[in-house]
Amino acid sequence: MSTASWLSKKGRQVGTLLGLVLLSGLLSILSPHFLTVSNLLNVLEQTSINAVIAAGMTFVIVSGGIDLSVGSIVAFSGVLLASALQAPLPAPLAIAVGLAAGAACGLTNGLLITRGRLPPFIATLGMMSVARGAALVFTSGRPVSGFEAGFRSLATARVLGIPAPVLAAALVYVLAHLLLSRTRFGRYVYAIGGNEEATRLSGVAVRFHKTMVYVLCGVTSAFAAVLLTARLNSAQPIAGMMYELDAIAATVIGGTSLLGGSGSLGGTLVGALIMGVLRNGLNLLGVSSFLQQIVIGVVIIVAVLVDSMLKRPGR
């Protein structure tokens, strides 16, 4: 492929990346504390949880759906994981319990959407409430805290100076990227999001693959819960509030269309980093958290506005 056609195909991703670079450049001028190794590692660490959730969200949105339940799944699988750890179960087994809980929530979402023919918005809105409620009921509303050091090292360990959660998120992105771009499953996810009927008529088991997309998203949310629980040394039933919005925002800023059929994990990763850098930078500049919300909202809208203006016919 020529450079020109590569650029036109990857143009959107290059544009988002450029946005990230410009934003970082601006912040390093405005604040002497921004461009330091420790701050940048801090940004990466803080971004890792949203990034992991957004990876699963990317599959859902590429398939033409939406998942509003990811934040509640973080809470629900987190408290199950925490209770399993305190049982006490060995950490790997407890993590498996947490991931299984996320998978079960995702499977329920998927079946409601494909078999119950519910719109994804409704099915996952219901799950958002059910999983949150289940987490609260299970813990009677109290956090589950205090784990052994082995489990906590998932958050505290550093490999060659890089925090473990950052490495975990990087691993998730490598695997997810390969899954979406190199496997049959990935092809089908794009095809389903692009035209579900044409895909079905081409012999693809659409319902199965769509269900698996939600299972995957449930698992990545549960994995984010593992990282979060290790970092806080506590699992809160009210954890993960509004995480769905951050994950959707990262995905959309990264150039994935809410209409489905297009998008990439590279884009989502950059989208998550833009959100992380922005939050960090605004904190460094002493911008109040109230004002931050406005800024982040504006960034989301501008990113998608620019995107849709570039895509408008006649361009």
Place this chain on the structure above:
Amino acid sequence: MIGVRGGSSVTAAKGPGGDGVKHDDVVGAAPPALRMRGIRKSFPGVMALDGVDLEVREGEVHVLLGENGAGKSTLMKVLSGAVRADAGEIELAGERVEIAGPSHAQALGIRIIYQEFNLVPQLSAAENILLGQEPTRGFGLVDRRRLEREGRSRLEELGVRIDPARPVQELGVAQQQMVEVAKALHGQARLLIMDEPTSALTASEIDVLFGVIERLTAQGVAVVYISHRLEEVERIGTCVTVLRDGKHVATHGVGEVSLAELIRLMANRELKEHYPKRRVTRGEELLRVEGLRAGILHDVAFSLHRGEVVGLAGLLGAGRTEVARAITGADPPASGRVTIKGKAMRLREPRDAIRQGVGFLPEDRKTQGLVLGRSVKENLALPSAPRLSAFGWMDGAAEEALAAREVQDLRIRTPNLEQNVVHLSGGNQQKVVLGKWLAADVDVLVMDEPTRGIDVAAKVEIYGEMNRLTAKGAGILMISSELPEVLGMSDRILVMRHGRIVAEMEAAGTSQEQVLRAALGQPA
């Protein structure tokens, strides 16, 4: 208006070319309600209307006849402002008009009732009739009582008894149609166009509708009536105009001309293209369908052999697409047996048919055939993905090779394999859909309108591919609304009408007229 009916307005066409139709000039007679002259409209690859003339007088029911694709719908769309003619003149009551758009057509007094209703099912009859022009009491509040009264009076004008307060979804089809008519007839309606208004009605409902039409014509409304039901021509029509290949063929007064003559006029379309049909010796049986029922289909049975193209002819709505969708698993049949290479198929999903080597090229490539937004390569490889992957991992090189081969074999014009199919021309898009199934190496290919809306060069290339497929021993079931194509490319023709196969004929030695007769349910 008085004295127009059945009188001087009727003259036969001078010749098969269709030009030169003239109404006698009666001294002092009012100009016709509608006069269209030399209307031309072309779409990419098709001349939909080629210099059509039409004259409709006040109080007249002018029946428009023509085979699928003869240009009736396009002519209607020109009148309703949905489509702009490339050339030609339109006069309403002697006044030259340029119809700028649907709302302008409305303002000119042109009303149109489409085959599919445009009603909001949850709203009441009165609300539907007055949609967008509800009487208000200020502050945007709807005056419900006036709304209902107005709705009731509109319905009573038509002479029908329908409770204006009832949601239309609770009404029968005929009553819904009356609501549609009442809705269409607001204001000063001068010309009413009806597209197959009786296709969903029972005999007694048709009586009611015809009563309404007679009332309207008595009030001086001119009606253009499109139908496939020849028996209705004599019942309701004053005049009849036959279109063929976008050309005006003839205009006759009803009663001046026999049904047989009308069929002859509708058929005999020009053989514009040379069909490069190559016949192959018929091989063993590939596909057998018995007792198929689904939707409107009734006991459909036929077989398809290796090396054979079976053409499925019939009017729109005869059940051809339903057959295709049933045997390919797109809409699984309610009952019946579909056997492929001697093995009974369980059809629940398209996947079940594809695994047995049955491919389906659907009628609408954009909504059913292609994943728009994805690349030529991904589209071509989609049905073959299981073969192109091991343990779920796509073999990128094999995928690339498969796509490259189809692009070359089918001469798909695309800058590269990564090109988004949305940017290809219609003909090349259709070749991609065809390529999906060639790459998947199917034995049976079901093609629904394989050459619709594509240019002549691409058509010929698709015919060439059909020949290659049959030469390799595949069998093709082809649905087409183009009679010349059915006759030109098939070995055997099945004619459908009202969900049944009503005739089977060898393509060789069969005329368009014979096929059309069967499709219209007229004795041979």
